[in-house]
Amino acid sequence: MSLNQPITNFEQLNVWIIGASSGIGKACASWFAGQGANLILSARRLENLEELKHSIQLKSTNQHIHSVALDVTSSEQVGQALSQVQSIWNKVDIVLFVSGIYTPVRADDFDMDVTSKMIDTNLMGPMRIVSAVMPSLLKQGFGHIALVGSVAGYSGLPKSLVYGPTKAALLNFAESLYYDLKPKGINVHIICPGFVETPATAINDFQMPALISADQAAIEIGAGLQRGDFEIHFPKKFSYFLKFLRILPYPIYFWLLKTFVKI
Ligand SMILES: NC(=O)c1ccc[n+]([C@@H]2O[C@H](COP(=O)([O-])OP(=O)(O)OC[C@H]3O[C@@H](n4cnc5c(N)ncnc54)[C@H](OP(=O)(O)O)[C@@H]3O)[C@@H](O)[C@H]2O)c1
Numbered sequence: 001m002s003l004n005q006p007i008t009n010f011e012q013l014n015v016w017i018i019g020a021s022s023g024i025g026k027a028c029a030s031w032f033a034g035q036g037a038n039l040i041l042s043a044r045r046l047e048n049l050e051e052l053k054h055s056i057q058l059k060s061t062n063q064h065i066h067s068v069a070l071d072v073t074s075s076e077q078v079g080q081a082l083s084q085v086q087s088i089w090n091k092v093d094i095v096l097f098v099s100g101i102y103t104p105v106r107a108d109d110f111d112m113d114v115t116s117k118m119i120d121t122n123l124m125g126p127m128r129i130v131s132a133v134m135p136s137l138l139k140q141g142f143g144h145i146a147l148v149g150s151v152a153g154y155s156g157l158p159k160s161l162v163y164g165p166t167k168a169a170l171l172n173f174a175e176s177l178y179y180d181l182k183p184k185g186i187n188v189h190i191i192c193p194g195f196v197e198t199p200a201t202a203i204n205d206f207q208m209p210a211l212i213s214a215d216q217a218a219i220e221i222g223a224g225l226q227r228g229d230f231e232i233h234f235p236k237k238f239s240y241f242l243k244f245l246r247i248l249p250y251p252i253y254f255w256l257l258k259t260f261v262k263i
Helices: 023-034 044-055 077-090 111-141 165-185 214-227 235-245 252-260
Strands: 014-018 040-045 064-070 096-097 144-148 187-193 233-234
Touching: 014 023, 023 044, 023 214, 040 044, 040 077, 044 064, 064 077, 077 111, 077 187, 096 111, 111 144, 111 165, 144 165, 144 214, 165 187, 187 214, 214 233, 233 235, 235 252
Parallel strands: 014 040, 014 096, 040 064, 096 144, 144 187, 187 233
Antiparallel strands: none
């Protein structure tokens, strides 16, 4: 059963991708363009967005792509970016929030500056965007909010002392949002990828299980939107394994982590 309205055709849909300058967001931009959507690409690095805008393959000649720079940690910049988006489009069909940062943190290097920055980007960032777009989405009475979380939000993992909680909170946020917005005709999706090969994971000094490419991640995200999934999680063998871990009793959970996770 689909919890959201399946999207059967992306042609001429207006898709605002926040975090499009690299990795998963960039791959999603190419995927949506290939499906015939109009795009607004956002992130801080305008030069990357401009380069992507000019290199992207469109499906048809009547599509358009714009770039609008913003820093999701600034409410002022989010407001200005939204005004720009609204001056280009009179409706937004999909808001895809991909922006995020990952810094490995363990208990013995628990730094509050790093912590604040990660919470501000990964949790407050999507909240700022959702709060900003909410009045216009409610007014139009349709649309999709899709937020990129992580399987790291399912349960506490090593090196994830701060990143994990930001993604766990985002999952919880999306659940509440779905409950409130479903009756208003607005669809909410939480996207939980496993390991994806991007600049963010290039810093990992361990072998990442079930690693997939950013292009594969974009295909999974697109397919989840087409099905109307609330939670879009992948790759399945890894995400289902982590879902199973989180329902185990804590003594077994912590024993498994200690025995098998060597990072
Ligand atoms: N790669 C993985 O294995 C993996 C797994 C699960 C979940 N995820 C999640 O997937 C998302 C994308 O990650 P990725 O791996 O593709 O990383 P990435 O290549 O480093 O891309 C991160 C994106 O976030 C943007 N961003 C960061 N801070 C921002 C800010 N303050 N304002 C606006 N945009 C900002 C970056 O753009 P600018 O620097 O230009 O601003 C960039 O476009 C993140 O939310 C991440 O947590 C990744």
